[in-house]
Amino acid sequence: MRRLWLIILLLAPLAVFAQQVVISGSVVDEKTGAELGQVSVSAGRVSVVTNEDGVFSLKLAEMPGSIMVSHLGYKSRQVKLTEGATERLKIKLQPTSILLREIVVMNEDPRELVDIAISKIPENYSKAPELLKGFYRETAMKRKHYIYVAEGVEDMYKTPYSRGTARDRVAIIKGRRLLSQKSGDTLGVKVMGGPTQAVIMDLVKNRDFLLNRESLDEYRFSMGVPELINDRPQYVVLMEPSKIVPYALYYGKFYIDQERLAFTRIELDLDMRDKDKATQTMLVKKPFGVRFKPRELSCVVDYRYEDGVTRISYLRNTFRFNCDWKRRLFSTSFTATCEMAVTDCSSDNVQPIASRSSFDSRDAYYDKVEYFLDPDYWSSYNIIEPSESLDKAIRKLVSRYRRN
Numbered sequence: 205m206r207r208l209w210l211i212i213l214l215l216a217p218l219a220v221f222a223q224q225v226v227i228s229g230s231v232v233d234e235k236t237g238a239e240l241g242q243v244s245v246s247a248g249r250v251s252v253v254t255n256e257d258g259v260f261s262l263k264l265a266e267m268p269g270s271i272m273v274s275h276l277g278y279k280s281r282q283v284k285l286t287e288g289a290t291e292r293l294k295i296k297l298q299p300t301s302i303l304l305r306e307i308v309v310m311n312e313d314p315r316e317l318v319d320i321a322i323s324k325i326p327e328n329y330s331k332a333p334e335l336l337k338g339f340y341r342e343t344a345m346k347r348k349h350y351i352y353v354a355e356g357v358e359d360m361y362k363t364p365y366s367r368g369t370a371r372d373r374v375a376i377i378k379g380r381r382l383l384s385q386k387s388g389d390t391l392g393v394k395v396m397g398g399p400t401q402a403v404i405m406d407l408v409k410n411r412d413f414l415l416n417r418e419s420l421d422e423y424r425f426s427m428g429v430p431e432l433i434n435d436r437p438q439y440v441v442l443m444e445p446s447k448i449v450p451y452a453l454y455y456g457k458f459y460i461d462q463e464r465l466a467f468t469r470i471e472l473d474l475d476m477r478d479k480d481k482a483t484q485t486m487l488v489k490k491p492f493g494v495r496f497k498p499r500e501l502s503c504v505v506d507y508r509y510e511d512g513v514t515r516i517s518y519l520r521n522t523f524r525f526n527c528d529w530k531r532r533l534f535s536t537s538f539t540a541t542c543e544m545a546v547t548d549c550s551s552d553n554v555q556p557i558a559s560r561s562s563f564d565s566r567d568a569y570y571d572k573v574e575y576f577l578d579p580d581y582w583s584s585y586n587i588i589e590p591s592e593s594l595d596k597a598i599r600k601l602v603s604r605y606r607r608n
Contacts, residue, residue: 225263225264225265225266225267225268225290226261226262226263226264226290226291227245227247227261227262227263227264227268227271227285227290227291227293228259228260228261228262228290228291228292228293229259229260229291229292229293229294229295230254230257230258230259230260230293230294230295231243231245231254231258231260231273231275231295231296231297232258232294232295232296232297233278233296233297233299234296234297234298234299235298235299239256239257239258239259240254240258240275240278240297241253241254241255241256241257241258242254242275242504242506242518242520243258243260243273243274243275243297244272244273244274244275244434244506244508244517244518245260245262245271245272245273246262246271246272246274246508247262247264247268247270247271247272248268249510249548249549250262250264250547250548250586251508251517251545251546251547251548252339252545252547252586252587252588252589253518253545253588254589255588255589255590255591255594256591257591257592259589259591260589261586261587261589262586263584263585263586267285267287267290268285269284269285270282270283270284270285271283271285273295273297274433274434274435275297276431276432276433276459276469277299277300277431277432278297278298278299278300278432279297279298279299279300279432279435280434280435281295281296281297281298283295300432312427312439314425314426314427314441314442315420315425317439317441317460317465318415318420318425318441318458318460319420320465321458321460321465321466321467322411322415324464324465324466325365325366325408325409325411325466325467326364326365326366328365328464328465328466328513328514329364329365329408329409329466329507329513329514329515330362330364330365330513330514330515330551331364331365331366331513332364332551332554333361333362333363333364333551333554333556334361334362334515334549334550334551334554335359335360335361335362335549335550335551335554335555336359336360336361336362336402336515336516336546336548336549337357337358337359337360337546337547337548337549337586338357338358338359338360338399338402338544338545338546338547339355339356339357339358339544339545339547339585339586339587339588340355340356340357340358340379340398340399340401340402340542340543340544340569341353341354341355341356341541341542341543341544341587341588342354342355342398342540342541342542342543342569343540343541343542343594344538344539344540344541345538345539345540346536346537346538347536347537349597350593350594350597351383352381352382352383353381353382353594353597354379354380354381354382354398354569355379355380355381355587356376356377356378356379356380356399356569357376357377357378357379357582357585357587358374358375358376358377358399358402358544358563359374359375359377359557360372360373360374360402360403360546361373361374361375361554361555361556361557362406362409362515365408365409368409368410368411368412369403369404369406369409369410371556372403372406372409373403373556373557373558373559373561373562373563374399374400374402374403374557374562374563375557375561375562375563376399376563378581378585379569380581381569398542398563398567398568398569399544399563399569400563400564400565401519401521401542401544402516402519402544403565404565405503405505405519405521406505406516406519407467407470407505408467408470408505408507408516409516414454414456414472421447422445422446422447422449422453423443423444423445423446423453423456424443424444424445424446425441425442425443426441426442426444427439427440427441427442428440428441428442428457430462431459433459433461433468433469434468434508434509436461436462436463436468436509437461437462437463438459438460438461438462438468438469439458439459439460439461439462440457440458440459440460441457441458441460442456442457443455443456443457443458444456445475450481451481451484451485452474452475452476452478452481452482452484452485453474453475454472454473454474454475455472455473455475456470456471456472456473457469457470457471458470461509461514464509464514466507466509466514467507467514468506468507468509468514469504469505469506469507470503470504470505471502471503471504471505472502472503472504473500473501473502473503474486474498474500474501474502476498476499476500479497479498482498482501483496483498485501486498486501486523486525490527493529494527494528494529495527495528495529495535496525496526496527497525497526497527497528497535498524498525499524499525499526499537500522500523500524500525501521501522501523501524502521502522503519503520503521503522504518504519504520505518505519506518506519508546515546515549516546517545517546518543518544518545518546519543519544520541520542520543520544521541521542521543522539522540522541523538523539523540523541524537524538524539525537525538526538543588545588547586548586
């Protein structure tokens, strides 16, 4: 099983359009009015996800007739569009609760379902090389305040899903970073691998991480309550550690399309009961004298079904931990997050990304991109819109940077 790494150090890809059409707005729960994050908003193969405030912005070369809005646990909605009325949309999604095929589900062997879904990967997923466009963002928070933001657009070359990830590559097209200049924020966080999480955490393709017999034999499986994703009924398989091994295992949840038996969503949470094992999984190195206390490592990977093919569409990794220094009474909480949304894909005349141009899994994204300064930096790109709190933090950090 592969590790997800952060580094704690002393520190003091996406389609380009002519921006002819911008479709923007927010997505909320129809009953409660609650803002919905990580909602997929798409027009054909071009897509984005909403931020934690439910806000999205989709940039297209041409005016589409409609957009499709979908989210786990909600009925998908096709929203028709008219010229001149494509911004400040407020889209309401209806929650769904299903008891589909309940008797059949209760009789299924959950481990067998997972094994069948693995065997059908070559059939259900991309059969040809593809070039994906994506937007990547990583952030670090000290308590409730952002101390670091980095984001970029990237190209991702993927071989067919019948093969491994050895030739899969990620290249940064454009990127930027921002680090707090406050002396009290000299403890920073780096997520190792950065944009290559799109390769490492494509769990369906990178089966060395989890979806192999040796790894799965370390878990027990049970059936969960069925769900809908994009109006398609899903089996839900729960996974929990069943053996004591020298490394930390995960609690997991697999969403498997009932008709196609394809993985559509995988959720993982690192077992935190043994803090030493959890630390070995999460941490690469830290400054001398700093004590690291892991609290959470969670992962979400979404796959989107379109035109008979399923491919990765979104991933998010969250690290939570405390750090304290010897001779200090209280520890400080930190949260590091990295997320990637696929915004477009192509299978026409696709060429591999050269190794010399690709981002290395041993690199830290922080070291590879420039500082924030231009407020219109992403004017022609599809991105995950920053949340209101993140947007304010960026403005504050830029202001401090300019003063120093």
